[in-house]
Amino acid sequence: MTAVLECAHLVRTFGDLRAVEDVSLTIAPGETYGLLGPNGAGKTTTISMICGLLAPTAGTVRVLGREITPAASDAKAAIGLVPQDIALYPDLSARENLRFFGRLQGLRGAALEARIDETLDVVGLRDRAKDRIDTYSGGMKRRANIAVGMLHAPTLLVLDEPTVGVDPQSRNSILEAIANLGTAGMAVLYTTHYMEEAERLCDRIGIIDVGRLIAEGTRAELVAGLGSASRVTVRAEGTAPALEAWRAALATLPGVTVSATATGADLACADSTATVAAAFQRAGAHGVAISGVEVAAPDLESVFLHLTGKGLRDE
Ligand SMILES: Nc1ncnc2c1ncn2[C@@H]1O[C@H](COP(=O)(O)OP(=O)(O)OP(=O)(O)O)[C@@H](O)[C@H]1O
Ligand SMILES: [Mg+2]
CATH class of the missing domain: 3.40.50.300 (P-loop containing nucleotide triphosphate hydrolases)
Structure with a gap:
């Protein structure tokens, strides 16, 4: 054809x-x-x-x-x-x-x-x-x-x-x-x-x-190429260095990919329960306040975030 x-x-x-x-x-x-x-x-x-x-x-x-x-x-x-x-x-x-x-x-x-x-x-x-x-x-x-x-x-x-x-x-x-x-x-x-x-x-x-x-x-x-089961979107507040340090700490978790977003972080992961718990625990340690968490199946936005480290749209 x-x-x-x-x-x-x-x-x-x-x-x-x-x-x-x-x-x-x-x-x-x-x-x-x-x-x-x-x-x-x-x-x-x-x-x-x-x-x-x-x-x-x-x-x-x-x-x-x-x-x-x-x-x-x-x-x-x-x-x-x-x-x-x-x-x-x-x-x-x-x-x-x-x-x-x-x-x-x-x-x-x-x-x-x-x-x-x-x-x-x-x-x-x-x-x-x-x-x-x-x-x-x-x-x-x-x-x-x-x-x-x-x-x-x-x-x-x-x-x-x-x-x-x-x-x-x-x-x-x-x-x-x-x-x-x-x-x-x-x-x-x-x-x-x-x-x-x-x-x-x-x-x-x-x-x-x-x-x-x-x-x-x-x-x-x-x-499927993303290789992760969940997308966790975390809204967080804190100083820019605190947010940066918190994201860096999350990036050391096994099987978790972290992308910075305007309002916090977007995490692709296999185990959403463990990842949400770790996000809260590390937020406390780095002086970051979490104001919202959303867990969803990964979508094309997650694919884009994790390939490029940025969102498709300016939020
Ligand atoms: N005629 C041109 N002369 C110089 N630079 C150009 C020209 N046309 C496009 N560019 C540059 O090439 C890049 C790609 O532009 P293009 O218009 O193809 O993007 P796009 O994906 O269509 O964007 P948008 O979603 O804003 O329409 C941009 O950096 C743009 O500034
Ligand atoms: Mg165009």
């Missing part, structure tokens, strides 16, 4: 900055792949190379076996891009926008109208199709943006953080729309810094940090 997307050893530098460093990834037909990473990790730079908008410093991108470069315009027809910023005409309706962009893609007449109806159904905007974009909410504009990206029925749809800055309800409809794409047989590359979105939508997830793909797999594989 030919992979929809094959990136091999992609590198992109900007002057001295190595924004993307040796990224290789493959997406199968119908697969939804999540590129999960914090601000500045290199997500947009990676997908700009995948979509042929930016030349790689090194490495190759192939879509359906054909190499993508900024000059290779016909191979790019297999890709639909939904950019991070809204790219729609505000004084036109959704249908008029879709007509305009559809014609640019070479669609015409009844085939174009039918495809517009289909995409409006996927993003749940059919009943608002006649309204001008400037009367839409932020979430509706993003859904209209998604409709534009998928209008020409691309084999691979690339979405760059489509839920940033939208309210929870719109976010939910965007996620539902994207889940529909997978079931329609389209391969999807989805970038996000929200681990819940990656967990909910993606068949496979690549974790990217400082330009490098540091882990890849299904959610279950990534969490």
Whole structure:
């Protein structure tokens, strides 16, 4: 089976900055792949190379076996891009926008109208199709943006953080729309810094940090790779040196990995009862006051914390 997307050893530098460093990834037909990473990790730079908008410093991108470069315009027809910023005409309706962009893609007449109806159904905007974009909410504009990206029925749809800055309800409809794409047989590359979105939508997830793909797999594989049964989140108060000393003392416990968080520490461990007891005992010894403890199963946030020593989001 030919992979929809094959990136091999992609590198992109900007002057001295190595924004993307040796990224290789493959997406199968119908697969939804999540590129999960914090601000500045290199997500947009990676997908700009995948979509042929930016030349790689090194490495190759192939879509359906054909190499993508900024000059290779016909191979790019297999890709639909939904950019991070809204790219729609505000004084036109959704249908008029879709007509305009559809014609640019070479669609015409009844085939174009039918495809517009289909995409409006996927993003749940059919009943608002006649309204001008400037009367839409932020979430509706993003859904209209998604409709534009998928209008020409691309084999691979690339979405760059489509839920940033939208309210929870719109976010939910965007996620539902994207889940529909997978079931329609389209391969999807989805970038996000929200681990819940990656967990909910993606068949496979690549974790990217400082330009490098540091882990890849299904959610279950990534969490299993952590090798710990529990995630213990401790909220603690104390002076910075006291907190530092307390975390260092916890890090000496066998089978416990400690990550500093803004509010205390995040511990991956095999035995949560013993770890919670040790956290309290060592807090007393180091002049740290514990104000909350939460025990949960490890998730992608734990994976990220323990691979990078920092959280996905600034808390
Ligand atoms: N055109 C450019 N010139 C110089 N530096 C750039 C350029 N584009 C991106 N960078 C840098 O490359 C790094 C990766 O940026 P990129 O936009 O790919 O990150 P991102 O993961 O998409 O982040 P975000 O979640 O904030 O969108 C950053 O340090 C950024 O400042
Ligand atoms: Mg980005």
